[in-house]
Amino acid sequence: MLGPVLETLIGGLMTGVLYSLVALGFVLIFKASGVFNFAQGAMVLFAALSFARLSEVMPLVLAFAFSVLIMIALAYAIEFLVLRHLVNQEGIILFMATLGIAYFLEGFGQSIWGSDIYKIGLGLPTNPIFILESVFPGGLLIDPTELIAATICAMMVLVLAVFFQVTRVGRALRAVADDHQAAQSVGIPLNRIWLMVWAVSGLVALVAGMMWGAKLGVQFSLSLIALKALPVLILGGLTSIPGAIVGGLIIGAGEKLAEVLLGPVLIRTFDLAGGGIENWFAYVLALVFLLIRPQGLFGERIIERV
């Protein structure tokens, strides 16, 4: 009994890290500009498609470099065409604008790169590794692809956290997140900061797209992963990078454990037509946490004044 639970826990934790990578893109943009970027999922898809298709005709490193350039160009385009005109609008308007961008990117990406399933051939091992075979019958299953992806994600988070804390640009970003006008008045160029944030977010989307694409194949449904990252986001707090990781771990583990342990119980008790608990469990879990801490575990406390 313990074996399957541990196995599910490990699998869940690793999936959680992958979710947190997608959530990271959201956090970066929200932290710096207060925009809830719903287009993050479409950006993940677009980046993954670019990388997958480019890697068909050029070596991986070049494909990666070009994809980075494409994402930077995309950030530039978004800032120039959309964000610049929507300065000072309410949050919900900006959110809807990103929804519009998401639709546009989904159509645009597929019309350039195609709607088939494309491979990301990173050469990651696919056969499972079994550990602790002496302790548990059959051993504990570890998916090496996920393990490598989780390590890369963890490294990215570390790099970004250090970047925000230590470098000048990072500090400027934190200043902008705190108070736009104050940051402007000390001479921080808002437009360039936003461009940089969207570009970094695009890079994060590219890495997330590569990891998820290597796991699932690159296809339209990749953009739906963003919906899974949302509970991670609100659990960890919309403005917190460590929150994204912790939230990801909690949601990933919680979701998988619920599916495997709680699911069969519910099915038997209520005579349900099958499981699929994980569809809503992540959200309900996040909701429960929010009731205790309405701004997420690590989010900034919302101080309201009248």
Added chain:
Amino acid sequence: MTGKTMSRKHAGIALAALLGALATAAPALAQNEQFVPNLVYRTGAYAPNGVPFANGIADYYKLINERDGGINGVKIVFEECDTGYATDRGVECYERLKGKGPTGAAYVIPLSTGITFALTEKAPADKIPIISMGYGRSESRDGSVFQWNFPLLGTYWTAADILLQHIAKKEGGFDRLKGKKIALVYHDSPYGKEPIALLQKRAQMHGFEPLLFPVTHPGVEQKATWLQIRQNRPDYVLLWGWGVMNSTAIKEAVAVGYPRDKMYGVWWSGAEQDVRPAEGGATGYNSATLQHTSGRFKLHEDLKKYVYDKGQGTARWEDTGEILYVRGLINAMLGVEAIRTAQEKFGKKPMTGEQVRWGLENLNLTADRLKQLGFEGEVKPVKVSCEDHEGARTGRIQTWDGKDWKISSDWYTSDDSVIAPMVKEAAARYASEKKLTPGCLVTN
């Protein structure tokens, strides 16, 4: 106020509104043409499987027009409409296209069990037959209740039965299945739920345990499902997926180390697009066949000559041997032959939906006729009647060897002693729910 820009904005919006109103007008078609709508999905999560199928259908219509000048001189005009596998878009496409052409739509091929369910309610009123070849409601093979549905060549109960017969044969007989576990990983939609009834009946009969694992659309979240499969250790896994769900299932099976040779997919889970993403990992995976297998055959000579050499091909020539493309060809062929059968009775002119329905119900493709059409070896003879809208219920098992699909069994025919009573009961239930009087339709 923003004075100047307002009037320009206003004019723009007024113009857009006017154009919007005009949008609902439809262009007219010439008189001696048969209109056929083509509900496809070339975008979205199911596009990888939808595209080759749509290509096959389009190419066959083009071939008939180019090579034969149409069906007895009546050219086929077809129009594609993207449904994205969504039921409401499917219904919208159907509503928009059903009245086009001099005689309306000849038939409709929804390529989605969900859309088939929705159209089953509408088609009788609009008098347009639905050809749901290899999918749709399993009980719709009873033509006295489902007069407008034609699940040609096989329903899902047929498919499930063929797979179970093969598994039983491997084990040494149905009685050897006692105590075994057979898992069904299915798409959480009417499509995926179809085989459950047959699985449960056979489970009762032979004593094996069916384990059901639904996967939500679009099917990329299967990690928990396969972890559970690993923990439950079923002896066999049946896969009833579509689109991205298929390739994800095989990849997840590799990731948890479930032997692929114990996996059996339905005929919609056995295409090149499903196994290639897993690369070497898919070797040994099996699926049922909707009679045909992959590879080019006699018809392709004509396809090349009349369609591809003229640059009219919808797909790439290299892909014209793929399973789903061939299936599209076969589906279009059945529709065309139904129109032809109808024309023999009603005259060599564009047919109405009612007349095509008669043609479908009296479709009789003998081995000679199939050879004439160029489909020898791909499809066995088909005979449709009012009681049997399926026409044929046989299939084989094929296995992926890493490069291609190879037939790995003899022909199985689904066991009517098990299925026929189920069909009767389900059809009767539908008839009583809808307050219909069963009976064969007569068309004059």
Added chain:
Amino acid sequence: MLYREVGQFKTSYTADQAIFPIAQDRWFVVVLVAFAFLAVPLFASQYFYTEVLIPVLILSIAAIGLNILTGYCGQLSLGSGGFMAVGAYAAYNLALRLPQTNIILVFLFAGVMAMLVGVLFGLPSLRIKGFYLAVATLASQFFLEWAFARVKWFTNYAPSGSVAVGRVELFGIPIDTPGRIYIFVLAVAVVLALAAKNLVRGRLGRMWMAIRDMDIAAEIIGIRPLHAKLSAFAISSFYIGVAGALWAFFRLGSWEPLAFDVNRSFQVLFMIIIGGLGTILGSFLGAAFIVLVPIFLNQLPSWLGIGMSTDTISHIEFMLFGAIIVFFLIVEPHGLARLWAIAKEKLRLWPFPY
């Protein structure tokens, strides 16, 4: 010149408090409604009914519902699809198990069921705000979607999970042709829109708007947030539930839970944003926009005579849809209703510039 209130004197408080104080406005609305009831059936085609008028009217009701919650009360909700599903399945189950019930009662029941569920899922709004609430409402969306797919009782134990409704009858008259469905849906929409308009002008509406603008200040002056927010959720869900039942019965006929998925929620949200947050007119305009634009984009290539493959058309549809939304948000963030309001402002002065 034409549109001025010069010469219109109000001699009673009731007259002063009318919904349309300017006579021209009143006449315009009366003529419009009369046109919709009497003139449209004369020239509308079946396609126009089933693909344009009926969806627009039903979705307008849903949009009014969401507008009450998000536009007037400021609680961003992404759970509209789930509440529509509640309405649809509630109506289905009542019609199935008590087939003699009057169809109006069936739809009312659908609304009430959705209202109860809405209040339940609205409770978190007392603690959670902003985008956090939006994502929390997704919990209701996914949970409800799951529940209708799994709890077999809701779908009457159908093995396929898909349900279908038969003929609808109102006092013995079958409502089966598109023309009749249109009249029925139009009547429901007019009644509900009028009710909503009065609600938002009254005490309840002012409470909602106070919460939206500054909820702490509202609490300080004595508006109870529990009462305001939950009533917003309740009434909003009622509207959305009725819309869901109408959608299922008259537009779909046969459906599975996927018909009310998260895309539907986003669709309704788009409608109110494009139409105008916090306006009743905006709900109608937004619904019309969202329904017409895809149809328009789909027909565009065939009219311009350009042959395009369906996937290109689909992709262009997506791209143009996204671009149009962004364009609208840049040009007029307060939506189409604001454009209409500005037009009326200009008309009051016309032909003078100021």
